[in-house]
Amino acid sequence: MSGRGPGWWIGTAIYLTVCLACVVFVSVPLLLLSLGVGLVAGALTVVALAGVVLAGGEGTAVLHTPAEVRESRLLPTRVREAFVRRDRAWPQYFAAQSxxxxxxIVDRARLAHDRMWAGPLPWLREKQLLAWWPLIIPLAGGQGAVTAGGALAVAATTVVLALVTGAAWLVGLPVVYLLRGADAAWQRxxxxxxxCAKCFELTAVPAYRCRGPHELDDRLSGDDLHRDIRPGLLGVWWRRCACGTKLPTMVLRAAFSRRLQPCCPSCGEPLFRGAGVVTDVRIPVFGAASAGKTQLIMAALVGLERAAATGGAGWQLLDERSKRTFAEYTDLVLRGADPAQTDASGPPVALTVRLDKGSRPALVHVFDAAGESLLDPEQNSRLSYLDYARSLIFVMDPFSVRRIADEFSSVAPDVYAAANPARHDPERSYNATVTRLRDFGVRTDRQRLAFVVTKADLLDKLGAGPHGGDLRDWLAAIGLGNLLLAVERDFGEVEFFLVCGRDPGPDAAPAPLRWVLSKEWMSLD
Incomplete structure (x- = not known):
């Protein structure tokens, strides 16, 4: 104190007077102005940052790729095991991106706030301008106002986005289930x-292969496959594949899209166009070896084509195997020749035809497995098409019944030679298939059965048929009462047919198929 002279005190007084004057006449007005400008500037800064983020500007995009989304837990629900993993598509904005x-936005606002507060004071200290502290007051006030304005804007932006996201979920979730319900209702x-004609898998939701510009690695790994095309987190009405292609959701819309190829979700085999949307009729034909199954199927399909033409229905064979097999069948029927025995070591013969009548097309699959395969538990375990059928056709050879054999084999040996009787008892061939169905948990009481007695022309030669009487009564009379009881106990609906497997007329070989079609699709009449 003693070292300070009058000049120091006079200088200090002048400095304090000037500072006071600056505070009163400069700092306070600037503070008031900076508070208002700061609030607005802080809010506008956050709004601008939000716009940049939402627009995905350069260096600001936070979108995760479909591959990252698949591996992360960004989406709120897990994928069902049936669909293996989440499809490679961009998620809905309100599912994760919001x-x-x-x-x-919060991170960028915090970064802008930190930079604003980190800048002025160090600069003033470096320039040795802290003595002009009255001018720092409006600066600090402005910074505080910017912080307050930014915080309010962040809170408001968060609330708005949260409300919009919540509203999108409230509206979108019912729409998703409404569209899924439309798919399910249509299919029902x-x-x-x-x-699938290869592995016999049956599904309500096919897999769809995107036809967009995918890399070879995507094709090889199956990343171009959309296993769950239903509306959901990856899109309600549309979804965008990882390759950028816009794809329709819903099975109803995807089934006929040129951007998608329907595939079996189990083996990846391409499916027929319209799979999952058009009526699907699966008709397994089973019975003992040499019972006449293949002969019946041949004449039935040839006759069915004629009936379709007569009834004004479209007929189209959908794959090369079906075309080739049907051409062989047609040739054999026209020549009256017998088919080759079905190979027990190979897969079942599966022929698929598309029928169109009115506005309701149908895909009809007819399956023919060797009788030996049906009797062998190891082989018939692979015949899963039996499990998925709503209707089955059991073919019984009357010449394999003991009473018929005992009564007529020695009397008419030439007829018996022409009949080439089935190698196994009808009950054994029937029970082997039904037992297999039950072992795999199939409710046969929910299925229907066409019980077909073949070789009616040869029975007529013997004079051994029902002769216009009730077919069921005749079957009981020749000793098949136990089989009839089992059939009517096992299946929910049973219809009996006596046919000549060589006759493609509407009341002969095609009759069982026409009955099944009338139950599951419509009549061809």
């Missing part, structure tokens, strides 16, 4: 499913 955008009313 949360990421809110976080990005039309009896529509997707059948």
């Amino acid at each position: 949360r990421l955008d809110i976080q990005a 009313v039309r009896g529509a499913r997707a059948s």
Whole structure:
């Protein structure tokens, strides 16, 4: 104190007077102005940052790729095991991205705040301008106002985005289930499913291969496959594949899209166009070896083609195997020749035809497995098409019944030679298949059965048929009462047919198929 002279005190007084004057006449007005400008500037800064984030500007995009989304837990629900993993497609904005955008806005606002507070004071200290502290007051006030304005804007932006996201979920979730319900209702009313002709898998939701510009690695790994095309987190009405292609959701819309190829979700085999949307009729034909199954199927399909033409229905064979097999059948029927015995070591013969009548097309799959395969538990375990059928056709050879053999084999040996009787008892061939169905948990009481007695022409030669009487009564009279009781106990609906497997007329070989079609699709008459 003693070292300070009058000049120091006079200088200090002048400095304090000037500072006071600056505070009163400069700092306070500037503070008031900076508070208002700061609040607005802080809010506008956050709004601008939010716009940049939402627009995905350069260096600001926070979108996660479909591959990252698949591996992360960004989406709120897990994928069902049936669909293996989440499809490689961009998620809906409100499913995950809105949360990421809110976080990005908060992070960028915090970064801008830190930079604003880190800049002025060090600069003033470096320039030795702290003595002009009255001018720092409006600066600090402005910074505080910017912080307050930014905080209010962040809170408001978060609330708005959260409310919009919540509203989107409230509206979108019912729409998703409404569209899924439309798919399910259509399939239930039309009896529509997707059948694979290779592995016999049956599904309500086929897999769809995107035809967009995918890399070879995507094709090889199956990343171009959309296993769950239903509306959901990856899109309600549309979804965008990882390759950028816009794809329709819903089985009803995807089934006929040129951007998608329907495939079996189990083996990846391409499915027929319309799979999962058009009526799907699966008709397994089973019975003992040499019972006449293949002969019946041949004449039935040839006759069915004629009936379709007569009834004004479209007929189309959908794959090369079906075309080739049907051409062989037609040739054999026209020549009156017998088919080759079905190979027991190979896969079942599966022929698929598309029938169109009115506005309701149908895919009809007819399956013919060797009788030996049906009797062998190891082989018939692979015949899963039996499990998925709503109707089956059991073919019984009357010449394999002991009473017929005992009464007529020695009397008419030439007829018996022409009949080439089935190698196994009818009950054994029937029970082997029904037991297999039960072992795999199939409710046969929910299935229907066409019980077909073949070789009616040869029975007529013997004079051994029902002769216009009731076929069921005749079967009981020749000793098949136990089989009839089992059939009517096992299946929910049974219809009996006596046919000549060589006759493609509407009341002969095609009759069982026409009955099944009338139950599951419509009549060809």
